[in-house]
Amino acid sequence: GENVEQHPSTLSVQEGDSAVIKCTYSDSASNYFPWYKQELGKRPQLIIDIRSNVGEKKDQRIAVTLNKTAKHFSLHITETQPEDSAVYFCAANKAAGNKLTFGGGTRVLVKP
Amino acid sequence: GAGVSQSPSNKVTEKGKDVELRCDPISGHTALYWYRQSLGQGLEFLIYFQGNSAPDKSGLPSDRFSAERTGGSVSTLTIQRTQQEDSAVYLCASSLIPGSYRYGYTFGSGTRLTVV
Numbered sequence: 711g712e713n714v715e716q717h718p719s720t721l722s723v724q725e726g727d728s729a730v731i732k733c734t735y736s737d738s739a740s741n742y743f744p745w746y747k748q749e750l751g752k753r754p755q756l757i758i759d760i761r762s763n764v765g766e767k768k769d770q771r772i773a774v775t776l777n778k779t780a781k782h783f784s785l786h787i788t789e790t791q792p793e794d795s796a797v798y799f800c801a802a803n804k805a806a807g808n809k810l811t812f813g814g815g816t817r818v819l820v821k822p
Numbered sequence: 823g824a825g826v827s828q829s830p831s832n833k834v835t836e837k838g839k840d841v842e843l844r845c846d847p848i849s850g851h852t853a854l855y856w857y858r859q860s861l862g863q864g865l866e867f868l869i870y871f872q873g874n875s876a877p878d879k880s881g882l883p884s885d886r887f888s889a890e891r892t893g894g895s896v897s898t899l900t901i902q903r904t905q906q907e908d909s910a911v912y913l914c915a916s917s918l919i920p921g922s923y924r925y926g927y928t929f930g931s932g933t934r935l936t937v938v
Contacts, residue, residue, distance in 0.1 A: 711880075716864075744926045753913065754865070756926035799865060809855055809878065810927065812865040 712737040714802050716813025724821055729787040731816045733800035736781070740802040743776060743783045744810070748797045757798075758785070790820045824848075826930035828914050834936045835904055843899040843933045847916030854897050855917075855927065856889060860910045868912075871897060904937045911935070 713736040723729045735743075741762035746754035760767045760774045760783065767774050771790075776783040787794055797817050801810040827846040835841050847854050856868040867881035871891040882888070886904075891897040901908055911934050915927035 746926075753929040753931050754927075755929070759926055809867055809870045811867065812857075814864040 712740060712802055712804075712811040714800060714811050714813040716800050716816055718816060719814065720817045720819070722819045722821060723790050725790060725792060727790055729790055729794070729818055729820075731785045731798055731800070731818075732782060733784070733802075733813050734780075734782040735802040735811075737802070737804065738778075738781065739804045742803050743774070744801050745772075745774060745785050746799045746801065746812075748799065748815075750796070754799060787818075790818075792820050792822050794818060795820045826914055826916050826928050828912075828930035828933050830933060831931060832934045832936075834938060837906060837937055838903055840900065840902045841904055841935065843901075843912050843914075843935070845897045845899070845914030845916075845930060847895065847897070847914070848918075848928055849895075851916035851918050851928075852894070853917045854891055855915045856897070856899050857913045857915065858910045859913055859932070865913065868899070901935075904935075906937045909935055909937045 714733055716733045721729055744759035745757050747757045748754040758769050758772050758774050760776050762778055765776055771788050773786045797815045799815050800813040803810045829844045852873050854871045857865045858868055859865055869882055869889045870878040886902045889899045911932040913932045914930045917927050
């Protein structure tokens, strides 16, 4: 089955700096890669996703890049703000009809 | 409903007792998933329902765990003879089209289970 590794497990950045979280996956058939943000005590929420036919996608201060050859994808948060503090999860799955496999999560702390 | 509803939000039970956790997905969502999140850990897949197909039970950790989905809507996750290692937040999610590229999972708020 699919295996998703996520690094780092914790990340502390100064407000205004950038944060980068990296994930690798094992199944070359995976072609959908979402990212979820989970604030303390709350449910995970989808923040951005990317399909395998796209190399990069941006949405305001967040962007995701995908390298299918190397089987890794990354989340980039620019100009970090205290409200970006949360746990971020990457995930992967194959074509429609399958469940998501999640990475172990990255706890991001943005220091004011 | 407007979102995925889970009940109860918190459950404290004695070791050895059975518990039932309920998930009410978004109306019209055909796919329903159960995940488990231990304290400070990631999201562990448990079981997946899609329409009338046989559920994918490959993530259930033991035969003490079972789940059903009635009428293609509400789902119940049952844990028999609970153990302390079952303590976790149990998250339910639904999606309009399984693995859809346009519609990711919508998660419920979870049930925090504590086995004492």
